[in-house]
Amino acid sequence: MGSIGTSSNLDNxxxxxxxxxxxxxxxxxGTPVDKASAPTLFQPLRMRxxxxxxxxVVSPMCQYSADNGHLTDYHLVxxxxxxxxxxxxxxxxATAVEPRGRIxxxxxxxxxxxxxxxxxxxxxxxHSQGVKAAIQIAHAGRKASTLAPWIGGTANKTVADESVGGWPNDVVGPSAIPFHDDHALPKELTTQEIKKLVQKFAEAAKRAVEAGFDVIEIHGAHGYLINEFLSPLSNKRTDEYGGSFENRIRFAREVTEAVRAVIPETMPLWLRVSGTEWMEWAGQPSWTVEETTKLAKLIPSWGIDVLDISSGGNSFEQQFPDSKSFQIDIGRTVRKALRAEGINLTIGSVGFITDAQIAHDxxxxxxxxxxxxxxxxxxxxxxxxxxxxVAHELKVAVKWPNQYSRAGPRTDFGKKY
Incomplete structure (x- = not known):
């Protein structure tokens, strides 16, 4: 028997x-002790x-705490x-591909x-905790140059003007249509500017690879630039980027293909979309679940591995259903339609997943x-x-972080690492 401290099994x-x-x-x-008996929520999932x-998955959440686009110690903590x-x-x-693309x-x-x-x-x-890291690359489009919500809400103001580092006169979109009266009026992007933005997404993706991310997500939801191009509510263009479904998805396709071309083949690429704008009630063309489903059938050929489905955000007049499962239901509809055609695109669902049973189901x-x-x-x-x-409530014994394990549940369902 070796002396204390000499065995490699005793090394920290x-x-x-x-x-x-x-x-x-x-x-x-968060790894289950017994994978064979664990529910799907605690089973591994492979992408490339x-x-x-x-x-x-921890969904991307803006913190309004960066210094000229640079993350700080706040983000690390x-x-x-x-x-x-x-x-x-x-x-x-959401991480902007150019300065005026910030929210x-x-x-x-x-x-x-x-x-x-x-x-x-x-x-x-x-990575030191054994967790994978992703980044959402984005452009805020016509919803850019706004105040942090706790500031704007208190001041009853939305637009960040030049005195606080904003750029209200350089906000852009597919068409010169503001999100709302209290937002900046966007300038309509030229075709040349659109092409440059496609390259800026690709350049940001290359930097994301250098920064060590495992996954990249392209933000095409919540009324930001890609979503604005998808929607006939915000896209009134008459060129190759507006009008038909094929034209309205062109910017999303070009961005996706440009990003896919510059990242490793082994790296998963996600796309987040708003499954609907919740504007069906208005009786005018808008982005709908049907168009999301149509898009979902196309994006595997663009190099997308996961479709992350949220909803809304592109109209101030949106009307959400009363049910808290409304976004989950969109994901179910899209996933079912894909599986019916033998398309195994991975689907992510977000929204009101707040307790163990909902996450499980x-x-x-x-x-x-x-x-x-x-x-x-x-x-x-x-x-x-x-x-x-969630693991405790579902009676799934999981690994705790080593340093916190002594605070783990006393009832471990008879299983330990």
């Missing part, structure tokens, strides 16, 4: 591949070369605490190389499953340890 092994010491989480927190250890508790994937907030002056950016290193600090820490295997991944946003702001609570 460092996490691999990161430039600082922290103990390895092997396996990561990336495997998530469970199906729970904010996202780091989420990584400690074992989601399968964490998606960094607010304090939004994240990837338009210059100096923004790579702060992001790398975040991906390194996420969204992804549970079966022909009627709403999605393959459960994306959770605000609930993680309330409970950074939400993954562990």
């Amino acid at each position: 092994t460092p996490a691999p591949g990161v430039p600082f010491y922290t103990p390895a989480q092997n396996p990561p927190a 070369s990336v495997e998530l250890h469970n199906r729970i 904010h996202l780091g605490q989420l990584a400690l508790h074992g989601p399968g994937l964490i998606i960094v907030e 607010s002056p304090q939004d994240s950016g990837l338009w210059q190389d100096s923004q790579i290193a702060p992001l790398r600090r975040v991906t390194d820490f996420i 969204v992804v549970q295997e079966g022909p009627e499953a709403a999605a393959d991944l459960a994306l959770v946003a605000r609930q993680f702001l309330r409970e950074p340890e939400w993954v562990l609570r």
Whole structure:
């Protein structure tokens, strides 16, 4: 028998591949002890070369806390605490591909190389916990140059003017139609400007690869630029980027194909869309579930691996249903239509996934499953340890972070790592 301290089994092994010491989480927190009996929510999911250890994803959430597009220590702490508790994937907030593509002056950016290193600090820490890291690249379009919500709400004002770092006279969109009376009037993009924006998405994607991300998501939802092109409410163009369905999806396709061309073949690429604008009541053309389904059938050929389905955000007059399952139901509709045609595109569902049973049911295997991944946003702001609570409520014994394991549930359902 070897003496104490000499056995490699007694080493507090460092996490691999990161430039600082922290103990390895092997396996990561949130991994089930008994995979064979675990529900789908706690089963792994593989996309190209990336495997998530469970199906729970931290959805991108703007924090309005960046310094000229650069992440700060705030983001490291904010996202780091989420990584400690074992989601399968964490998606960094909407990150602008050019300065005027930010929602607010304090939004994240990837338009210059100096923004790579702060992001790398975040991906390194996420990876040190055995969790995968994604980033959502975006352009706010006509909803740009706005104040952080806690400032705008207090001041009863939306637009960030030049005095606070805004650019209200340089907001752009597919057409010169403001989102609302209290938003800036956008300038209609020229065809040449559109082509340049496609390249800016590709350049941001290359920087995301350098920053160490495992997954890239393109933001095509919530009334931001790509969504604005998709919708006949905000896109009144008469050129090749407007009018027909094929023309309105052209910008999304060109962005996707440009990004796919510059990232590794092994890297998963996601697209987030609003499944509907909730404007059917108005009796005018809008983006609908039917068009989302039509788009979903096309995007695998563009190189998309996951369709992340949200809804709304492109009209101030949208009318949501009373049911809290309205976004989950859209995902179910789209997924069912795809599976009926033998299309196995992975579907992510987001919205009001706040408790264990809802998360379980969204992804549970079966022909009627709403999605393959459960994306959770605000609930993680309330409970950074939400993954562990969900596991406990579903009676799934999971690995806890090593440093926190002594605080784990006393009832471990008879199973331990």
